[in-house]
Amino acid sequence: MIQIDHVTKRFGDVTAVDDVSVVIRENEFFALLGPSGCGKTTLLRMLAGFETPDDGALLLDGSDLVGVKPYRRPLNMMFQSYALFPHMTVEQNVMYGLKMAKVPKAEARERAADALAQVQLGHLGARRPAQLSGGQRQRVALARALVRRPRVLLLDEPLSALDRQIRGEMQIELKRLQHQVGITFVVVTHDQEEALTMADRIAVMRDGRIEQIGAPDELYERPATRFVAGFLGEANEFPAPAGDGVVVVRPEKLHLAPRGGLRDVATVHDGRVLEVVYLGTARKYVVELADGKIVQVRVPARWDGAPLTAGDDVSVGFDDADGVVVAAEGPVAAHA
Amino acid sequence: MLLVVPVGLILAYSLFRRGTYGGVVYELNLDNFERLFDPIYLDVVWFSVRVAVEATAVSLLIGYPAAWFIATRPRKWRTVLLVVVVLPFWTSLLIRTYAWMVLLNDQGLVNEALTGIGIVDEPVKLLYNEFSIVLGLVYGYLPLMILPLYAAIERLSPELREAATDLGASGWRAFLTVTLPLTRTGVVAGCLFVFVPSLGNFIVPDLLGGGRQSMVGNLIQVQFLKARDWPFGATLALAVIALMTIVLVVQARTMARDRREGVADA
């Protein structure tokens, strides 16, 4: 169990991590999510031992890691650039950590072979990193970190360098691996889709602070702040009934019908369709409301039925249970 | 620890350079500088500059097409071609200059060829003049011109040229208005690499100039080793350094401008 306790890190007059406290549970797949510059990578690097906190403690199962050199910590890291040693073969790369731990060569060889098999690269031991594809290199980096049997695996933007297609596969792969190996994974990512897909719990960070921690569905359906709402997905904002704050509703939760056609819906606003975007799985309607606000409605696409088109007058509505009230201050995160 | 040694080294080096100041009498005086402006010496300096400029110009004229050629070959040939061009540079300048002495003298191969073919009736005075010095300098430093030119040309996207011709520029105009300006850093670097060593060169004018034509380099040598007038020799050296600095500043400015305009990368 990792306990990050009031940790602060400053670089010059920039506070990268500002009094952050988080508990990461045993065998959890934990994600640190946020835009670039929010401090998530710095936090990860402090766990690994490459940065030292100015304040606070980093407790791993009760003992403070601060001041302990990276090579003495029972955590291992998978680097964003994979950092494979170019002058060594794949096998030598994977065995490196074992060599440093003075594991006898025969045993090291065996363990390395097992690790490579675990990531489906058993046959590539003799190759050099330069000869591998991006996805393969990443798996070598994983194998290299895991072969040392760390208590925690730290992953720095593991999927950012991969092609879209492979990314999806790797997301599932990583999840499977984590279950199989049975240790804690801490992942840093700026991609909310990745976090939502893989993590058991997510900590959304902004400007060095944690905005909210929770399970993916918790964060998505019940965002605590405007920022979290906007970062995790498209967030439509409606004026709050009580007057302070805004109501956030997800596009797929909005009901859409020709003007006046909504029944049994708690809140209804009138508007006009500006644009219809066909997404294959759904249609996205960009609607301008009477008060000038723009909202997006997502409706599963049907082959039959006459969809609405640009210029149509419509009614947009949502049920009380689907709206979340958040404070109106704070930046709206740009949703990718 | 890693800091101290290199810094110390550089400090020590700058001590060397300071060592060229002042007179043997250790009085600061400007007499040497006045002497510098004496026509005899000015002539030598001017001659040196002229020769260096000529050598640079010739190198550029030959070097650019050569570099272009290499840069437009298929990738795997390029390294080989570069090696071919650069290899001679790694042999001693002394030896290579000597080779020209052999070739250019009255009984040398070139004259034999010329009289043999019948272009001239008598051996031409190819040696011990401005021509031979410039030739020697070009020969010595041409590879240094080609390398940065190649680097600059190679970095150029062929699409830029194509865009130019698509927009109506003829081949030659496309070259002048698009390619040449964009390879400006390479051109400047190459010229620098030729001009500077040529300016202060000693071997080439000595061997191929036959003592009749002397450049600054020779003059410095004379002052230091024969006339024992170290201070004046130092003054001459400073003149060379001054000229060099001007050229370097121009080069740095051009590079900075290119970087700002997004043409060159650091």
Added chain:
Amino acid sequence: MRSRRSWPVGLVFGATVVFLYLPIAVLVVLSFNASGLPTSWGGFTTGWYEQLAHNDALLDSALNTLIVAVWATIISVVLGTLLAFGLERAVRSSGLDAVAYVPMVVPDIVLAIALLSFYNLVFTQWLGVGLGLWSVILGHAVFGIAFVAAIVRTRLRHFDDSTVEASLDLGANELQTFRHVTLPAIAPGVVAGALVAFTLSLDEFVIAFFTAGTTVTFPIQVYSMVRFGITPEINAAATVVVGVSLVLMLVALRLRGSEDPA
């Protein structure tokens, strides 16, 4: 586009290559020419080389040159590599940067007299030590360091820093990391730098000429011989020099080529 413009350019290139190699080729051929004259061929002979082998003055100077080159290279490699690390990692000053490149750009004669003045001031007048091979070694080291530093720096720049962190993360301490990760990565650069420094020192004339005092290096000896006039023996000596330099450079290239595809 390519086929249209390539032939005149190709011609220039071809002529350039000929231009570059012709003189050297001529020298090599002449060194085997029994007649000793550049214009008439008197048959193949190795006689001039034999004469060379008996030229004691020349051989002594060759030995001196070798000594100088070896020592200069050792100093250049050690200090040059340190300098490269210092500049790339520790110091963030473009001024220092530029000064490190100075020895490469400055004309050798300026360097030579600067060294001579310095030596004279510090060693001769103050310490009373005469000039000799040591002064040449130091002089060569000055530009040798600059070259090695430049070459190693390029390699350092391409070096992925995260591999150092990865190594630390995997259980290696700083020393082990240097040995297993950093050193192999820069080794080709260091070797290339060493070869460059060595070759440049072997052929270097101007600095040696000014700072050797009464000792003589090979280029200096050749220079005096040339000053007396062209003799076939010099051709043979020249060919030897060319041969050695070329071999060294080709070795350097083989090493560079086999290490990085970049």
